[in-house]
Amino acid sequence: MGRKRIGKKIKEFREFRKISREDLAVQANLDVLQIEQIEEKEIVPSLGHLIKISRAFGVRIGTFLDDQEQIGPAVVKAGEAQAGLSFSTKNESSREHLNFFSLAQAKAGRHMEPFIVEIEPAAASDYKLSSHEGEEFIFVLEGKVEINYGKEVYQLDKGDTIYLDSVVAHNVHAAANQSAKILAVVYTPV
Template identity: 40%
Template sequence: MERGRIGARIKMWRERKNLTVEQLAAKTALDPGFIRSMEDDGASPALGPLVKLARALGTRLGTFTDDELSDDPCITRATERTPDRAVQASGGKCLAMTYHHLGRGKADRHMEPFFIRLEPEACEPALSSHEGEEFIVVVSGQVVLRYGQEVHTLAAGDSMYYNSVVPHHVGAGGGQAAEIYAVIHVPF
């Protein structure tokens, strides 16, 4: 997706709801400067903030990320998928992940499926939380789940399913990149 298009869509939805940036920030617990950065500068947010924004604006995550609608079934071939975005972590200090949206175009979906490449982190990971649930399967590498005060290390073939309202972070472990399939469900 073109850089800045997500921010333009967020701004459009915020204005439709007659919300100021400050009001939207209060509803999402996100910094107003961060929201302005997305809307005006095209900053690429991670999935957690996008989920919070979609929920606060009463829409689904795909409203911000989809470019076109497809027919059922929605098929994404591994050989044809392209990365949607590389997401920076900790205020843009390090690359955290590159993700591929696997449900793009399915208009009536209730889940958000992704293939994600997690990069080894060169900075301290920040925990995030949002309403809903997440289900993740590790494809390759080692993945570290920080879930509240707990830390879990998973290997290829392992899976995790958790309530995403608990502060959490999923990252690559062992100093190597990792790959996962993730499905996020956010009620609205």
């Protein structure tokens, strides 16, 4: 899905619901300028911000990421994952260095969002904690991952897993200044 499409979908949904940008910003606990940049300037929101916007509307994040209508299971064969979506930005204060590849684009009505996530190395100054409602399950496929979770720091190696409450401020990043890859399943209640 293209960067422009997320903002367009959010704007269309907001206008359909007759919600002003100001009201959406208040409900999502975001700044009006952030909403404007997402809708008009092709700025891809962080995953945390996208979840907050989805919650403000009372819909799943998949509503803005993909949502194709398919009855039954969604199967993604090895090597056939759809093009990814990067939640990295040029904004140094919110850089996340994460490239997401959805594993359930074809499944409408889902309640979980499974992704393969490629994590690029980043400077410690780029780590920004975020929180949102829901839960996350992470399985490390390649490399090493460090997770700041509240006041704790967890080091995960290939094959390790963590299941966490997303409401606790957290950040997932590559450890040892090397790229990593994870399977992440995000659940956000509607």
